[in-house]
Amino acid sequence: MTKLNARGAVRPDPALDDVRIRPYGVTDHDRVHRMSDRLSAASLYARFFSGTPRIPDHYVGLLDALDHWDREAVVALDGDEIIGITEYVRDAKQPWRADLAVLVADPWKRRGLGSVLVGCLARLAERRGITEFDADVILTNRDAVHFVRHGWPAVRPTSQGGSAHFRLPLPVHGP
Template structure:
């Protein structure tokens, strides 16, 4: 299967009913490295408090998009508005190992960011494990001028919400 064919086989929609179980099953498609680089902890599966929090999304201050192949969750992108600064939101992506480096994370981000921007988010924040070259590459592709502040093994990025014109220029959309 080619790159384009793989992504056309994926359906993207908002996180919803039944997705907590799909996310738990997705744990088996994630290596310890993938789990560590997303959750910054040596966890054998997606942490249950995280699954529960996604089950309580309000689809305004916190929202998530899922990528499904058949009935299996293969990717997830989310934003969570910061209560003390409501124009800023944390952004995070999780992609099953078999689907990494195929453009799925970029596709999820390309769909998520404008959704958050329409809800008043003007800046994103992302903490990335410094050795996570794929995540840093995605950030640098989407925000070519992005700079990070390093603290130990973490790179922290403050990223402006792309304008409609800027978004099309950086993503080809």
């Protein structure tokens, strides 16, 4: 399996030089649980749209059941610990589309790690026939809204209650 490299990112933080990016694997189950220790309540709420004190067990179970085609995830590792996860789930009725989700540990936010992860995942998705991501973002998650606006400046959201829905064409054309 090819290891994906964070060095290809645009203007990454030098701290990312030692970060490894690779597809989620069967040995990552416990690492995901440990990642909870590096996530604030706000980060967990922004990712799972509910108040949860830790990464939910059912979510880890879904990651463990990835098929690496219709459902894929890539992780960022600092040493032996996961510091970021991004995933897509293909839409069964519109197979060229997939839902996108990103989770970055709080100490690693605002360093470009989410951009690197989404870029790596987007390249995998494109090879599998996916031409656009759908992303739902809680409106108070300014970092995510800024990320989308930076990577897809022409995209405008639709509103759904307290969240914004973005349709993001691939390839990613960020700064």
